[in-house]
Amino acid sequence: MNETAPDAKAITLRNYIGGEWLEFGGETLESRNPATGELLNLIPLSSADDIDAAVTAARAAFPSWSQTSPIIRARALFALREVLTSQREEIARLVTLDMGKTFDDAFGEVGRGIESVEAACAIPHTLKGQTLEGVARNVDVESFRQPLGVVAAITPFNFPAMIPLWFLPFALACGNTFILKPSEQDPLASRRIVELIDGIDEIPAGVVNLVHGAHDAVNALLDHPEIDAISFVGKASTARYVAQRGVEKGKRVQALGGAKNSLVVMPDADPELTAAGVTSSAFGAAGQRCLAGSVLLLVGTPEEQERSLGVVVDAAKQLRTGDGSDPETDVCPLVNPAARESAEAAVADALAGGAKLILDGRRDGGSGGAELGPTIVDDLDSDHPVTRDEIFGPVLGVVRAPDLDAALEWLNKSRYGNAAMIFTADGGHAREFRNRVQAGMVGVNIGVAAPIAWFPFSGWKDSIDGDLHANGDDAVTFYTRSKVVTSRWR
Numbered sequence: 001m002n003e004t005a006p007d008a009k010a011i012t013l014r015n016y017i018g019g020e021w022l023e024f025g026g027e028t029l030e031s032r033n034p035a036t037g038e039l040l041n042l043i044p045l046s047s048a049d050d051i052d053a054a055v056t057a058a059r060a061a062f063p064s065w066s067q068t069s070p071i072i073r074a075r076a077l078f079a080l081r082e083v084l085t086s087q088r089e090e091i092a093r094l095v096t097l098d099m100g101k102t103f104d105d106a107f108g109e110v111g112r113g114i115e116s117v118e119a120a121c122a123i124p125h126t127l128k129g130q131t132l133e134g135v136a137r138n139v140d141v142e143s144f145r146q147p148l149g150v151v152a153a154i155t156p157f158n159f160p161a162m163i164p165l166w167f168l169p170f171a172l173a174c175g176n177t178f179i180l181k182p183s184e185q186d187p188l189a190s191r192r193i194v195e196l197i198d199g200i201d202e203i204p205a206g207v208v209n210l211v212h213g214a215h216d217a218v219n220a221l222l223d224h225p226e227i228d229a230i231s232f233v234g235k236a237s238t239a240r241y242v243a244q245r246g247v248e249k250g251k252r253v254q255a256l257g258g259a260k261n262s263l264v265v266m267p268d269a270d271p272e273l274t275a276a277g278v279t280s281s282a283f284g285a286a287g288q289r290c291l292a293g294s295v296l297l298l299v300g301t302p303e304e305q306e307r308s309l310g311v312v313v314d315a316a317k318q319l320r321t322g323d324g325s326d327p328e329t330d331v332c333p334l335v336n337p338a339a340r341e342s343a344e345a346a347v348a349d350a351l352a353g354g355a356k357l358i359l360d361g362r363r364d365g366g367s368g369g370a371e372l373g374p375t376i377v378d379d380l381d382s383d384h385p386v387t388r389d390e391i392f393g394p395v396l397g398v399v400r401a402p403d404l405d406a407a408l409e410w411l412n413k414s415r416y417g418n419a420a421m422i423f424t425a426d427g428g429h430a431r432e433f434r435n436r437v438q439a440g441m442v443g444v445n446i447g448v449a450a451p452i453a454w455f456p457f458s459g460w461k462d463s464i465d466g467d468l469h470a471n472g473d474d475a476v477t478f479y480t481r482s483k484v485v486t487s488r489w490r
Contacts, residue, residue, distance in 0.1 A: 012042040013187065013212055015050060016194050018057030019205025029184055029214065034100035034333040035323035037368040043184045046213035051179075051220035054209040058150040058177035059226050061206030066147045066175040070124045076202035077169050081117045083196045084165075088114065091161050091189050093325075098186035099160050100333045100370065101285045102324045106161075110189075112453070113165030116471060119453040120169035126476050127174065139488045145480035147175030148252065149228040152221045154242065155190070156233045157183035157335050158288040158392075163470075164190050166457070167231045170475035172207065179209045179227070181217055185335055222246050229479065231470070232256065233290075235390065236416070236462050243465030254478055255465040256290070256457070258390040259418030262411045263293035263447065264433065265308045266404070267300035269423035270445070274308065275315035277423060277447030278396075283319055283331050283374045284448070287394040288339075290463070291419050291441065291448050295387055296376070296398045299407050305400050309358070312396075313376060316359055321373040322366065331361075331394055337369035343393025347375055350386045350397075355379050361394060382410065390416070404429055412438040417460030419449045440469075 012028055014021040028042035044050075065073075084091070088110045095106035129144030153167040164180055171178045182190035194210045197203055211217060221227060222245045229252040232242045239257030246253040263278050281293035296312060298305035324332035334340045344362055351357060361373025378398040380387050386397040401407035411420060421443035422433045430444045440458035443449030451457060456469035468478040 010039050010042050013044060013191060015044060015046060015054070015212060016198065016208075016210040017050075017054045018060075018209070019198070031098065031184075031186065031188075032336070032368070033097055034335055034368045034370040035325065035366065040098060041188070043187060044212040045184075046211045046217045046220075048216070048220040050211055050213070051217060051224060054179050054211050055150055055224050055226045057206040058179055058209055061204060062149055062177045065177055065204065065207050068175070070127055070173070070175070072202070073173050073175065074121050074123050076200065077117055077121045077123075077173055079200045079202050080169065080197065081114060081121065083200065084110070084114050084117060084193070087192070087196060091192055094188040094192055095161055095186075096324045098188040099157060100324050100335060102329050102332050103327065105285055105332070106324070109159055109162045112450070113162040116162075116165045116453040117169040119471065120173040120475075123173035123476070126473065127480070135486075138490060139486060141484065141486050143482055143484045145174075145476070145482050147480055149176060150179065150226055151176045151229040151231065151479060152179040152181065152227050153231040154181045154218055154221065154234070155183060157185040158285065158290075160186045161189040161193065163233050164193060166453075166470040166475075168208065170471070171479050172203070174476060174479040176479055177207050177209075179211060179221070181211050181213060181221060184212060184214045187212055218242070219245075222251070223249055225249070227251060229253070230255075231478075233470075239465050252478065253466055254468050254470065256459060256470065257463050257465065258416060259290045259292075259459070259463050260295065260388060260390055260414055260416045261291060261293045261419040261421070261439070262295040262297045262399075262414075264297045264299060264404075264407050264411070264420070264422040265312075266422065266424035266426065266429055267304040267308070268425045269308065270425060271311045273445050274423045275311050277421070277445065278312045279315045279319060279374070281421065281447030282396040283316065283394045286332050286334050286372065288334065288392050289448070290459075291450055293421055293447060294391060294396060296396050297407050297411060298398065298400050299404060300402070309378070309398065313359055316374040316376060319374050321361065321363070321371055331373060333366060333368055333370035334372060334393055335370065337365060339393065340365055340370050340372045343372055343391050343395055346386055346389075346391050346393075347377060347395055350377050350380060350384055353381060353384065355384070355386070358398070388414065404432060408433070408436050412436075414438075415462045418463035419443065419459075421447060421449055
């Protein structure tokens with residue numbers, strides 16, 4: 001069921017509710033290829049009634065699914081893992097078509113999503129409880145975890161395959177039923193994943209549901225009284241809104257927000273590791289990652305700082321910007337022309353304030369109007385938006401510090417705490433950095449500090465609203481609630 005359409009025959013995507021693909025006759029949005037501008041599909045703007053239908057289907061499927069053995073649920077996820085692996089290339093090509101990132105990047109994204117499924121397959125072990133016998137005469141205590149009910153995920157455009165697969169497998173493994181609302185900007189990968197689920201006999205109708213839409217659909221999910229939990233990834237202001245509104249409605253919420261991640265380069269850093277790590281972090285996926293490094297924090301004397309900057313600039317100049325489907329492309333387009341214009345506006349504002357443009361990636365935008373090449377800005381005010389706010393584009397701001405203490409002091413003032421990376425050959429510097437930096441994910445000679453799925457995706461500060469993260473043990477805790485039984489038998 002691959003409904004990608006040419007410009008003249010754009011197909012309206014369908015919601016998947018209760019095991020059926022439902023035709024949609026309401027208002028729609030256009031979805032275009034960011035590299036070419038080609039119209040791909042029309043995206044339904046689902047109403048509160050559409051959301052209610054999905055919730056009703058999920059609620060009806062919950063009693064049976066929640067009572068299904070965790071071993072059987074794990075086997076269903078093994079089946080999901082197999083079909084995703086067999087269709088990995090196809091899903092990656094949909095990511096490139098719809099979101100724009102290079103095929104290699106998209107292929108890696110789908111692989112990371114499959115890792116989450118694999119981690120969730122361990123649910124018969126990770127869901128085990130605890131017991132303590134004889135706390136008093138003939139009295140035993142045991143604790144165990146049970147599913148919440150109906151849970152929903154609202155996922156972003158920048159990882160249209162991976163992030164839905166952060167949430168869906170753990171939610172199902174824990175015995176919940178699930179509603180996915182993917183980004184309205186690039187839903188094709190999510191739609192294909194749900195098509196594959198539709199063909200898995202071990203996952204009954206109603207256990208997984210898909211609804212398309214924008215802000216009205218988000219509000220309907222947040223307000224619906226029969227949804228027990230919401231998982232969200234997006235920009236910080238929206239994460240705070242989702243968290244507050246969801247909690248007000250009595251829901252459990254994990255809302256992962258924005259980031260402003262620094263790449264600290266010490267004078268002793270290996271030039272090859274630094275060049276590859278910094279450029280892939282800052283400019284891979286056109287900077288549209290919450291783990292992207294968007295501040296180059298140079299440490300040392302002015303001469304040492306200039307040497308480190310030269311290593312990065314020389315490497316960035318070698319990167320080719322273009323269509324993500326071209327295997328020669330290193331830096332893909334942004335998701336749409338408006339995103340490019342926003343990033344360029346931030347650069348223009350910095351230059352108007354006296355900053356210096358070290359590498360200029362501005363261009364006409366390419367065929368789809370969304371291209372922006374690697375851009376490096378120096379001589380910035382320490383609190384300029386290019387150094388403190390999330391731009392979500394291939395723009396790298398330069399900040400300088402005389403030593404590691406000063407670098408940490410500047411870095412830790414950030415409102416965000418998603419990730420921080422250091423490049424150094426000194427184990428003492430690396431140890432001090434990892435202990436003192438105020439960020440949940442730390443890279444040492446690694447440009448993108450993305451943990452594998454057996455560990456939580458652990459942002460701090462304004463990078464998350466809520467205390468339980470995606471993946472790992474946090475995911476099992478989030479999608480279940482604990483019950484403690486104290487019993488006495490003569």
